[in-house]
Amino acid sequence: MMRVLLLSLVTMLGLAAQAEEAVRLGISGVVEGVxxxxxxxxxxxxxQGVPVISPLGPGHEIAVGDTLAVVVRPVGGQLVASRILEVFPIVGPMRDVSDASANVMGTQVHLPPNVKVKAGQAVAVSGFWSGGQLITTKLRRIEWQGFGQLVGAFEEAGALQIGMTGIVGAEVPQDGFGDHIWILSGAPEGAQLRVRLMAKGLFGGPVDLALWQGYASLPIASQTYMLHGSGVVGMARDAQMPKPGILVTRCAQEGRVVTAAPEGFETAFAALDCLRHIPAD
Incomplete structure (x- = not known):
């Protein structure tokens, strides 16, 4: 009997370890350290050997201010990366450049202080959407070869646009674009992007739980808000609603903010330290 119990215990521990190892978590946010x-x-x-996937090509080095989408798994108290994607919400040529902003494919991009750029310069912009504009965390000048990119969600009902950039040539999925985040690549045409390639999501497939940074929206319904550009929606009592226009961090599962560990994902919830970002009552 004891042998059976021991065998059962070993089997259960083995299955638990496999389940823990199989947990796939996502982190989307700004680089604070390298x-x-x-x-x-x-x-x-x-x-060693985990590459950085970037539209700028292989060998791209991560820098503070970049925005990344990283797939991780919890191992021995650490978060270990298995996939790293460099996220540029907008890539294209600039026009209408001023001291504090520029226009890229029809979308206003806020420029960091002391950044010197000129009209016609192509840029790859890291940052976060805030409504129809982009708040920049890092800007890279690039050699332009007619390439453009948008990464974000379709937030305006009935409008085929991300930010203020119109989308043309995209094959609309049978069930629509939904609340998902999309990566659209193609060629800039004035205030539009002519899409040649498109992909859904940032993590190369489903994740069990994800940590997102983004700017909070105005209420989109009673006690409901979203993180701009991510497709993530949260619900909170009025006193806990985030102030619109501030950068917040939230854990979400399947696009919905979670304020408690989903059943079966208690370890993942703790590994991402989700409790840190739940407003107090």
Missing amino acids: SPLKVAGREISVP
Whole structure:
């Protein structure tokens, strides 16, 4: 009898370990440190050989201010990266440049202080959407070869646009674009992007739980808000609603903010330290 119990215990522990190992978590946010990598306030261990996927090509080096989408798994108290995507919400040529902003494909991009750019310069912009505009965390000048990109969600009902950039040539999915975040690549045409390639999501597939940074919206319904550009929606009592226009961090599952550990994902919830960002009553 004891042998059966021991075998059962070993089997259960083995299954639990496999389940823990199979947990796939996402972190989407700004880089706060490089060595070690720190994104959205979370320190991430990056094994040798994990590449940075970037539209700027291979060998791209991460820098503070970049925005990343990182797939991690909890291992021995650490978050270990298995996939790193460089996220540029907008890539294209600038026009109407002023001291504080520029227009990229029809979308207003807020420029960091002391950044010197000129009209016609192509840029890859890291940052976060705030309504129809982009708040920049880092700007990279690039050699332009006719390439444009948008990364975000379709937030205006009935409007085929991300930010203030119109989308043309995209094959609308049978069930629509929904609340998902999309990566659209193609060629800029004035205030539009002519889409040639499109992909849904930032993490290369489903994740069990994700940590998101983003600017909070005005209420979109009673006690309901969203994180601009992410497709993430949260519900909160009036006293706990985030102030519109501030950068917040939230954990979400399947696009919905969670304020308690989903059943079966208690360890993942703790590994991402989700409690840190739940407003107090």
